[in-house]
Amino acid sequence: MGIERNWAGNLAYRAAAVAHPASVDELRDAIGAGGPVRMLGTRHCFNDIADTAGTHIALDRMPTVIEVGAQRDAVRVSGALRYGDIAPVIEEQGLALANLASLPHISVAGAVATGTHGSGDAIGSLASAVRALTLLTASGEIRMLRRGDAGFDGAVVGLGALGAVLDITLDVEPTYSVAQHVYEHPGWDALLADLDAVTGAGTSVSIFSTWQRTDAADQLWIKQRQPDDLRAERAALADALGAAPADGKRHPILGVDPEACTEQGGVPGEWFQRLPHFRLEFTPSAGAEIQSEYLVARADAVAAIEAIRSLAGRIAPLLLVNEIRTVRADDLWLSMAHGVDAVGLHFTWRPDEQAVRALLPDLEAALPASARPHWGKVFTLDGAEVRSRYPRWDDFAALAAQHDPERRFVNEYLERLGL
Structure with missing residues (x-):
């Protein structure tokens, strides 16, 4: 019998069985047994990228290296x-x-x-x-x-x-160590007037908003490698943004107990205890949720955020939180940051997939054409449009055909993309 649902519970898997090979030979047998297969990890994808009508293969019993x-x-x-x-x-x-x-x-x-x-x-x-x-x-x-x-x-x-x-x-x-600082209610006009200064204010910077209001975001999180030589600049930035330091620990989603979050308040700690927002020993984020995300070219970031701002009245009732952050360009063919420094526009939605999917086409149409949806999250752009945003897509398709000529790893998700 297969594994029934993904981590968030918004997707029911169709697989008839799940295999847990404990060696390379057992894995080879599971792949070669006949029928389609898909690999299954921690099930944190919100769409059917890992789904199959055949056999799920989980590597959780393979030797640890x-x-x-x-x-x-x-x-x-x-x-x-x-x-x-x-x-x-x-x-x-x-x-x-x-x-x-x-x-x-x-x-x-x-x-x-x-x-x-x-x-x-x-x-x-x-x-x-x-x-x-x-x-x-x-x-x-x-x-x-x-x-x-x-x-x-x-x-x-x-x-x-x-x-x-x-x-x-x-x-x-x-x-290395990292310290994490949280500020509240930075003004949107000031944030967008010099977004580069905001995202450059730390090693990793996140802007969180529920879009219940359009004049100010809810929180600004700044994670900074130690030693910290940006204290004066950070204080000046917070003042320019009209933002105040949080008077206690915060969760990205307003009103949620922050116990699951990593330490804040500028207390230095090991890199792996600060770079994530959430601690390993707790259920991350809200649990019951749906996620979407689009990475846009950095040059389009302000226009993209303004597009979201213009839809705030429709977005806010469905939204738990929107996070905005940056990613450096790379050369990986299907990376959302392929060839361009990118800004991620992440949406954690309330668990109403029908309503979310009804909104997404309008959101996607409002975003700049550089927007690339996260492969593992919910989006409604059709396969041809997604392919058009990756200049090396045809090369990838050829590589996939070379590695899997019998299409054993192809599922409906990949077929929609044109594989």
Whole structure:
């Protein structure tokens, strides 16, 4: 019997069965048993990207690998591991990742395959840290692709279309600490007058809004690597924005208990205890929710936010929170930040999918043409339009056909995209 639902509960999976191989040989057998297959990670996608009418394959029983390289600049990890499982292990060895997403609960392979990103003007997506990955293809062949190899840039954000990801090698660096500061009610006009100054005010910056009001956002979160030499600039910025420091710990969603959130108030802590918004030991975010996200070219960011602002009256009743943050450009073919510094417009919706899907076409039409929807979240743009926003799409389609000529990993989601 298959796994019934995704993490948020908004999607019922159709798979007839789920396999939990404990070795490469068992995985090879599961893939080769016949019928379509899809890999299943931590189930944090909000659409049917991981769904199949055939067999789900979960790698949660495969041997665990967390292996730091001899040069201490990379770590090879099992694809099924969560970032929250890896981080404390490499921290004990004095090492760190440059970036983490809002949630440490997501698997490495799943996050990378969907272009999931984290944030920061100078920080690439999680996928940009990949220097090698090992795939088991539908034919049973093991293939390793390294940064610089032909096809590598297409295989990293692979949408699960090329095979099962056995392990991924990630760039690491010496460990560091981060402090997190929260400010309340920054004015929108001031935020948009110099958005670059706002997003450059820390290592990672997030603007949160419920759009219940259009004159001011709700919160501004600034995560800063230590030592912190931007105190004066941050105070001046907060003053210019009309924002006041929060007088206690906050959750991104107004009114929700912040216990699940990482420490705030400028208290320094280990990188993996501050870069995510949420702590591993708690259910992240709101639980019952739907998520959408669009990454726009940085040059289009102000116009995109103004478009959202113009729809605030329709957005606010369905919204739990909107988060705005930045991602550095990369060369990965299906990355939402491919070839362009990007600004992410993330929407955490109330769990009313019918109403959300009714709104999204108007929201998508209002956003600039550079907007690329997050692969693992809810969007309504058709496949042809999505493909048109990725200049290397045809190259990716050819790469997928090369790795999976029998289309064993293709599902309805990928068919809608034209694979």
